[in-house]
Amino acid sequence: MSGKQQWLAEAYRVLDEEAAAIQYLRTRLDGSELECAVKLLLECTGRVVVTGMGKSGAVGRKFASTLSSTGTPSLFLHPADGVHGDLGVIAPNDVIAAFSYSGETEELLAILPAFTRLGVPIIAFTGRAGSTLARAARATLNVSVEKEACILSLAPTTSTTVMLALSDAVAVAVMSARSFTPEAFAELHPAGALGRRLLLRVEDVMRTGDATAVVTEAASLRDALFAITSAHAGAAVVVDRGGRAIGLVTDGDVRRHLLEDLSYWDRPITETMNKKFGKVPADIPAYETLKLLESFHPDPGTRVGEAPVVDAEGRPIGMLMLKDLVKAGIV
Numbered sequence: 001m002s003g004k005q006q007w008l009a010e011a012y013r014v015l016d017e018e019a020a021a022i023q024y025l026r027t028r029l030d031g032s033e034l035e036c037a038v039k040l041l042l043e044c045t046g047r048v049v050v051t052g053m054g055k056s057g058a059v060g061r062k063f064a065s066t067l068s069s070t071g072t073p074s075l076f077l078h079p080a081d082g083v084h085g086d087l088g089v090i091a092p093n094d095v096i097a098a099f100s101y102s103g104e105t106e107e108l109l110a111i112l113p114a115f116t117r118l119g120v121p122i123i124a125f126t127g128r129a130g131s132t133l134a135r136a137a138r139a140t141l142n143v144s145v146e147k148e149a150c151i152l153s154l155a156p157t158t159s160t161t162v163m164l165a166l167s168d169a170v171a172v173a174v175m176s177a178r179s180f181t182p183e184a185f186a187e188l189h190p191a192g193a194l195g196r197r198l199l200l201r202v203e204d205v206m207r208t209g210d211a212t213a214v215v216t217e218a219a220s221l222r223d224a225l226f227a228i229t230s231a232h233a234g235a236a237v238v239v240d241r242g243g244r245a246i247g248l249v250t251d252g253d254v255r256r257h258l259l260e261d262l263s264y265w266d267r268p269i270t271e272t273m274n275k276k277f278g279k280v281p282a283d284i285p286a287y288e289t290l291k292l293l294e295s296f297h298p299d300p301g302t303r304v305g306e307a308p309v310v311d312a313e314g315r316p317i318g319m320l321m322l323k324d325l326v327k328a329g330i331v
Helices: 004-030 031-043 052-068 107-117 132-136 156-176 184-186 193-199 221-231 251-260 261-267 286-295 321-328
Strands: 048-052 074-077 095-099 124-125 139-142 214-216 235-239 246-250 307-309 316-321
Touching: 004 156, 031 095, 031 124, 031 132, 031 139, 031 156, 048 107, 052 074, 052 095, 052 124, 052 156, 074 214, 107 132, 124 132, 124 156, 214 221, 221 235, 221 246, 221 251, 221 261, 235 307, 235 316, 246 251, 246 307, 251 261, 286 307, 286 321, 316 321
Parallel strands: 048 074, 048 095, 095 124, 124 139, 214 235
Antiparallel strands: 235 246, 307 316
């Protein structure tokens, strides 16, 4: 076996062993301890303070971040900072989530008495059910593994994978119990892709004012093209005397009609406008318009590039552009 083949074989072995360890965890997990841990987190009226050293601490940081982003206020307390004054962040109505595979991590044990004095319940993620940490915990989640996937069976690999998987399971169980919605998630992630998709509404991304092209039914194709050019738009909305949208002319329509017959240049816009155009309401989430833009196009799977945004009376108040949705990260 070549060196490259050996490396690949080792990589696949690690994946297989870690996947098997997670499956084994599922079969031996103590449901009552898991239920206790979830209840402690749900009933917490303060914050979840997560702590741990080294690789276990890295998993703990991720757990704290996941909780905070899914509706459970949480923070990470480094044990070394804890013994130097940062224990002040802990309040009696908090819950501690401590990560230590051995359950005997020196820095963690140094702050354990403070948790006890404050009377805060502890959830232990540990590989030793009889460890000092486990004995001090209200709920103990056993993440023990038979061996590490490391070729020396020394570096935390399988154990941290199992610890991460179980902490994710706990976080998602809590999230489910809270009936945490996509909208609530988006509120906590306003700069993320999901946040943009769920928080932005049509009125937030549509073009308005001078950036929209609107012409009356008395206008000519020439007038429509000038309006489109002036607004740096892709289409012009045609309105009737009451200001209601009755047609749409795109710059592509203008080119096609002029190539067909130059006399269209000065003929009424009502002869060339598209009367069966799609309209978009302003108060719906922007991501919902993607299906609308597709439904407006005659070819399945293709979206129109623009559509007028109208009010309840059908009057245009803006123009929605597909390229603006792309720029906003909606597509």
